[in-house]
Amino acid sequence: MTPQSPSSGPVATRDIPAATVARLPIYHRVLGQLLDTEVATVSSKELADLTGVNSAKVRKDLSHLGSYGVRGVGYDVAYLNYQISRDLGLTNDAAVFIVGAGNLGRALASYAGFASRGFQVVGLLDVDSEQVGRQVGPARISSVAELEELAAVTQPDIGVVATPAEGAQEVCDRLVAAGITSILNFAPTVLTVPAHVEVRKVDLGLELQILAFHAQQRRRGDASTNGAGVPRAIDVTGLDLRDSATGDSRPGVPA
Numbered sequence: 001m002t003p004q005s006p007s008s009g010p011v012a013t014r015d016i017p018a019a020t021v022a023r024l025p026i027y028h029r030v031l032g033q034l035l036d037t038e039v040a041t042v043s044s045k046e047l048a049d050l051t052g053v054n055s056a057k058v059r060k061d062l063s064h065l066g067s068y069g070v071r072g073v074g075y076d077v078a079y080l081n082y083q084i085s086r087d088l089g090l091t092n093d094a095a096v097f098i099v100g101a102g103n104l105g106r107a108l109a110s111y112a113g114f115a116s117r118g119f120q121v122v123g124l125l126d127v128d129s130e131q132v133g134r135q136v137g138p139a140r141i142s143s144v145a146e147l148e149e150l151a152a153v154t155q156p157d158i159g160v161v162a163t164p165a166e167g168a169q170e171v172c173d174r175l176v177a178a179g180i181t182s183i184l185n186f187a188p189t190v191l192t193v194p195a196h197v198e199v200r201k202v203d204l205g206l207e208l209q210i211l212a213f214h215a216q217q218r219r220r221g222d223a224s225t226n227g228a229g230v231p232r233a234i235d236v237t238g239l240d241l242r243d244s245a246t247g248d249s250r251p252g253v254p255a
Helices: 018-036 044-051 055-063 077-087 103-110 144-154 165-177 204-225
Strands: 094-099 119-126 139-143 158-161 182-185 198-201
Touching (some): 018 055, 094 103, 094 144, 094 165, 103 119, 119 144, 144 165, 165 182
Parallel strands (some): 094 119, 094 158
């Protein structure tokens, strides 16, 4: 198969289903691993086996990107990885602004996987004056009082709220006022934002509680039925991964 050349022109806007978008990072991660091992092509079945998504859904997902592979050969790994990177907005590094330099914020700022996935931490801020000036990974902790000034200089694409719940809305409002329209919220509270701002919520405590509930159900099921009929995998991501056309669903696959 002759690899296609990536276009440097603007990407046409496509209506990609939300369930497909949720799976693109999984494909991207696996394709990156294949590239690392110098695998040139991959079939839809191989990609399905590696990602836990059935092969028909893989083919349908990738068709939304305009990629159909070659019968008997499969997909060009390098080009497919580029296509997904382009649609995820990873062909240029996305600048990430983290507010909250507690244990979670510092762990996020230190995470080496961000750079390899197209993200650059350009700011880490905290209200604690004793934290200000400390180097954490690629970022030096700044005072949250400098948020607007630093945002104007670094032009972040994504804001991360890693503060306690009581301060999260104020931080969110300031991020929005600074022009940030994509926010990842780790605070255990619901944020109110304008319609043009997208918020993704990650509630680790909630996920642990859901897992604890299902663990308890399995124990009860094992006691009464030896586990028969108890689901062995569940989707606790909050994402609806059902195919928009078929209504087919399967458990969420961890990234």
